[in-house]
Amino acid sequence: MESMSALAGGFSAAFGIYNLLFCLLGCLLGTLIGVLPGIGPLATIAMLLPITFAMDPLTSLIMLAGIYYGAQYGGSTTAILLNLPGETSSVVTCLDGYEMAKRGRAGAALAIAALSSFFAGCVATLFIALLAPSLAAFSMQVRSPEYVVLIALGLVASVVLSRGSPLKAVAMALLGLLFGTLGTDVTSGETRFVENILPLYDGLSFVALALGLFGLAELLSNLEHPEARGTLVGRITRLWPSLDDFRQAWKAVLRGTGLGSVMGLLPGSGAAVASFTSYVVEKRFAHDPSRFGYGAVEGVAGPEAANNAAAQTSFIPLLMLGIPGTATMALMMGALMMQGIAPGSAIVTTNPTLFWGLIASMWIGNLMLLVINLPMIGLWVKMLSVPYRILFPSILLFSCIGVYSLNSSSFDVWMLAVFAAAGYALRKLDCDAAPLLIAFILGPLLEEHLRRALVISRGSPMIFIERPIALGLIICVVALIGLIILPSFRAKREEAFHE
Amino acid sequence: MGPGYFPVLIALVLAMVGLIILFKSLRSHAAAIERPVLRPLVFVLAAIVVFALSIERFGLVPATIAAIVVASPASREFRWSETIALAVGMAAFAALVFIYALSQNMPLARF
Numbered sequence: 036m037e038s039m040s041a042l043a044g045g046f047s048a049a050f051g052i053y054n055l056l057f058c059l060l061g062c063l064l065g066t067l068i069g070v071l072p073g074i075g076p077l078a079t080i081a082m083l084l085p086i087t088f089a090m091d092p093l094t095s096l097i098m099l100a101g102i103y104y105g106a107q108y109g110g111s112t113t114a115i116l117l118n119l120p121g122e123t124s125s126v127v128t129c130l131d132g133y134e135m136a137k138r139g140r141a142g143a144a145l146a147i148a149a150l151s152s153f154f155a156g157c158v159a160t161l162f163i164a165l166l167a168p169s170l171a172a173f174s175m176q177v178r179s180p181e182y183v184v185l186i187a188l189g190l191v192a193s194v195v196l197s198r199g200s201p202l203k204a205v206a207m208a209l210l211g212l213l214f215g216t217l218g219t220d221v222t223s224g225e226t227r228f229v230e231n232i233l234p235l236y237d238g239l240s241f242v243a244l245a246l247g248l249f250g251l252a253e254l255l256s257n258l259e260h261p262e263a264r265g266t267l268v269g270r271i272t273r274l275w276p277s278l279d280d281f282r283q284a285w286k287a288v289l290r291g292t293g294l295g296s297v298m299g300l301l302p303g304s305g306a307a308v309a310s311f312t313s314y315v316v317e318k319r320f321a322h323d324p325s326r327f328g329y330g331a332v333e334g335v336a337g338p339e340a341a342n343n344a345a346a347q348t349s350f351i352p353l354l355m356l357g358i359p360g361t362a363t364m365a366l367m368m369g370a371l372m373m374q375g376i377a378p379g380s381a382i383v384t385t386n387p388t389l390f391w392g393l394i395a396s397m398w399i400g401n402l403m404l405l406v407i408n409l410p411m412i413g414l415w416v417k418m419l420s421v422p423y424r425i426l427f428p429s430i431l432l433f434s435c436i437g438v439y440s441l442n443s444s445s446f447d448v449w450m451l452a453v454f455a456a457a458g459y460a461l462r463k464l465d466c467d468a469a470p471l472l473i474a475f476i477l478g479p480l481l482e483e484h485l486r487r488a489l490v491i492s493r494g495s496p497m498i499f500i501e502r503p504i505a506l507g508l509i510i511c512v513v514a515l516i517g518l519i520i521l522p523s524f525r526a527k528r529e530e531a532f533h534e
Numbered sequence: 535m536g537p538g539y540f541p542v543l544i545a546l547v548l549a550m551v552g553l554i555i556l557f558k559s560l561r562s563h564a565a566a567i568e569r570p571v572l573r574p575l576v577f578v579l580a581a582i583v584v585f586a587l588s589i590e591r592f593g594l595v596p597a598t599i600a601a602i603v604v605a606s607p608a609s610r611e612f613r614w615s616e617t618i619a620l621a622v623g624m625a626a627f628a629a630l631v632f633i634y635a636l637s638q639n640m641p642l643a644r645f
Binding site for chain 1: 552555613628632
């Protein structure tokens with residue numbers, strides 16, 4: 036029960052007035068960008084990173100995390116009311132949520148979505164608290180050789196779970212690793228690939244990279260397509276779901292929560308994959324699968340629980356092992372590193388307030404979101420009437436200011452333009468940029484630990500198979516690679532992304 | 535194992551993967567690459583460049599106005615009246631938030 040008292044300590048930290056305030060701010064911002072299509076949590080977090088630099092590490096993480104899970108709530112609101120998924124993780128909520136709304140049950144759908152998310156958030160918080168001690172013990176065993184293999188595992192997983200051709204994803208990850216080597220080599224102090232460009236000595240600005248490849252590339256392709264406008268269905272009359280809804284939903288919520296909590300732990304997955312999986316599972320489990328797609332309550336409850344649980348547990352691989360599972364988590368890792376905190380060295384033991392404070396804030400944030408969302412739904416929907424032609428110049432401007440203010444360097448703004456163009460080209464070429472960003476963040480760590488491990492072993496690669504944990508992890512990597520090559524899995528993977 | 539060890543290793547593997555992708559695409563009839571749309575690309579990139587050029591020389595307010603005015607025509611639906619209102623509003627907002635509230639290190643306006 037040691038972790039329970041640690042969790043209590045986390046609560047007392049998270050209940051500090053500043054932390055509560057920024058938790059609320061993060062949740063509000065997250066809901067807002069969740070509602071708005073065309074801007075996601077990744078771009079928002081990248082834009083706000085420079086501002087968090089001046090804040091206390093815990094406060095900044097609390098706010099950034101609030102944006103991430105707040106976006107899951109906001110995304111489902113527009114999915115249900117307008118058939119517009121604000122985020123990828125709420126695409127499946129459209130299927131049955133919008134159908135429920137068309138049948139005059141918008142209020143019930145919204146309430147079910149919010150309540151399942153809240154329930155999943157509570158369980159995920161407890162799940163993390165119970166899991167933390169054993170994972171902390173595991174991470175104490177992780178030395179350079181294990182870390183090399185862990186990073187490799189994270190990279191392979193990001194390739195497996197990316198969209199499109201796996202070969203292209205491999206190329207993206209390698210490119211990310213290469214970008215990561217640019218700048219001054221930590222071990223020898225020599226510079227690489229910088230010629231005489233002074234601003235490059237510290238390496239590429241990862242905020243410019245993330246905002247260009249994701250935020251602005253997204254903005255550019257949004258501008259190509261005419262604005263998608265959903266049609267609002269009727270007025271929301273009754274918010275509270277009927278007893279029947281609860282009876283149908285509760286099992287789906289439990290399954291979704293369990294599924295999401297576990298899937299969030301796996302590197303490479305995250306909220307979107309969890310919600311898709313949960314929908315498929317619910318359809319399989321249902322007595323009458325034909326109701327799905329026509330307003331089945333389980334089709335809203337399961338995925339909503341799953342995406343929220345996964346959004347929360349996906350912090351575990353990052354905080355415990357220093358392996359970000361998704362592009363968004365890679366940004367969180369960047370935020371921590373900017374603060375001089377190295378995730379992976381078991382934050383739980385070295386900086387327990389940070390870890391438990393963040394976990395506690397997630398529970399508080401979920402409660403806030405429940406209160407923010409249900410009574411204020413009308414207001415959020417009004418936000419949608421802001422046209423994209425007003426929105427995109429503002430997004431562009433805040434991206435520029437964000438990138439500039441981090442190092443007061445206009446060179447970084449130039450790099451933003453370069454990466455925006457590159458990200459747009461990658462989209463046209465059907466290359467998913469997520470492995471690139473993850474590899475860019477992990478690259479310098481991979482190199483450092485690889486060289487350290489080889490120095491310990493005097494150049495012999497045998498060190499990776501002599502150590503039992505490293506060997507076990509290597510087997511996982513090989514199994515994952517085998518999965519990609521296996522034709523039957525490839526077909527399944529394509530099918531899953533198709534749905 | 536000097537500073538070149540890791541980059542060379544990665545670059546070699548990347549070159550190999552690139553060659554495989556090249557040969558695969560030459561052999562199969564893959565779907566054609568979607569044509570880029572120039573209008574958004576040109577205006578958006580120009581807006582970023584304008585911001586980069588003006589932020590240090592002229593300060594936050596002029597850079598904001600310039601970036602918004604240059605970016606807006608990227609959308610076919612843009613209207614001058616809206617753009618000007620947005621530029622002025624954003625300049626005020628950016629100055630308040632970034633310079634007064636967050637005291638970021640950048641000039642407000644200088645000529």
